[in-house]
Amino acid sequence: MQYYSLPISGAQDISVENAQQLATVMGELKGEPVLLHCASSNRVGALIAISAHAEGLDIESSLAKGRHWGMSSLEPVVRKIITTK
Incomplete structure (x- = not known):
């Protein structure tokens, strides 16, 4: 097993760039x-x-997928990111 670290400490680290890094890995x-x-x-x-x-x-499908993976209180942050890009 390989270990990759993508430090996400809170809402301030939720970004398109960090999502892209995760998708790349x-x-x-x-x-x-x-x-x-x-x-x-x-x-x-x-x-x-x-x-x-x-x-x-x-x-809405993206948010539903996020909730399936465990997203809860960060949904407003994500909604703002994906609606303003």
């Missing part, structure tokens, strides 16, 4: 199993939602 793994973690999955889900929108998913 996951893409390089070419379908290998991946373990993503944070204390609540809120930050993981937020980055997944932003990535989903960048890949063409509509806003």
Whole structure:
């Protein structure tokens, strides 16, 4: 197992750039199993939602995907990011 660190300490680190970094790492793994973690999955889900929108998913479907991955209180932050880009 390889370890990759993408420090996301809170809402201030939720960004398109960090979502792209996560998507890049996951893409390089070419379908290998991946373990993503944070204390609540809120930050993981937020980055997944932003990535989903960048890949063409509509806003509500992207937010739903983020919630599936654990996004909760960061949803307003993500909504603002994906609606203003």
